[in-house]
Amino acid sequence: MRKTGVLSIKWVLFDYYVIIRESFMERERHPGGRPTMYSEELVAELLDDIAHTHLPNVDVCNSKDHFPAVKTMYQWRTLNPEFADRYARAKQQQVEARVENLITETYDDSQDFKEVAPGRYQCNNAYANRLRVRAGIIQWYAAKKDAANFGDKRLEDKMDSVKEELRDMRNSVEKSREKL
Numbered sequence: 001m002r003k004t005g006v007l008s009i010k011w012v013l014f015d016y017y018v019i020i021r022e023s024f025m026e027r028e029r030h031p032g033g034r035p036t037m038y039s040e041e042l043v044a045e046l047l048d049d050i051a052h053t054h055l056p057n058v059d060v061c062n063s064k065d066h067f068p069a070v071k072t073m074y075q076w077r078t079l080n081p082e083f084a085d086r087y088a089r090a091k092q093q094q095v096e097a098r099v100e101n102l103i104t105e106t107y108d109d110s111q112d113f114k115e116v117a118p119g120r121y122q123c124n125n126a127y128a129n130r131l132r133v134r135a136g137i138i139q140w141y142a143a144k145k146d147a148a149n150f151g152d153k154r155l156e157d158k159m160d161s162v163k164e165e166l167r168d169m170r171n172s173v174e175k176s177r178e179k180l
Contacts, residue, residue, distance in 0.1 A: 042067075050094060
């Protein structure tokens with residue numbers, strides 16, 4: 001007797017599910033998403049927040065209700081060359097701010113030692129290792145985003161020597177063509 005009661009409840013719930021699903025399917029679908037509200041004030045505030053924070057773009061866009069979704073911001077970057085230029089400058093400022101923040105953190109020695117007992121201190125290796133890893137990540141990121149200022153100088157020297165070799169080869173090919 002109990003099994004039939006459970007089955008009948010399941011069928012009733014299934015019927016309600018079918019009715020609700022059909023009512024949703026009959027409605028007109030909303031295109032979805034927020035409307036694009038591109039304005040100079042919004043763009044200026046968004047890019048200022050990007051330039052002066054260490055947060056990724058997703059977190060910046062989610063930080064304020066009136067900011068667009070990160071996907072919308074990337075679409076603006078693709079469709080609007082002026083916005084793309086301003087975005088690139090903001091990201092360059094962000095890299096510089098991150099590097100300056102890292103320099104400040106490396107000179108801060110307040111967390112180098114931790115007190116394990118009254119009057120007894122121990123080196124805080126976890127903090128030092130975490131700072132070393134962060135420094136490596138920020139150096140890599142800065143070199144990728146702004147190679148002219150933070151890139152590997154040896155790579156530039158190699159490129160110069162390769163360019164000289166190519167010039168010499170081009171000159172020798174031109175000389176050999178003149179002889180022919």
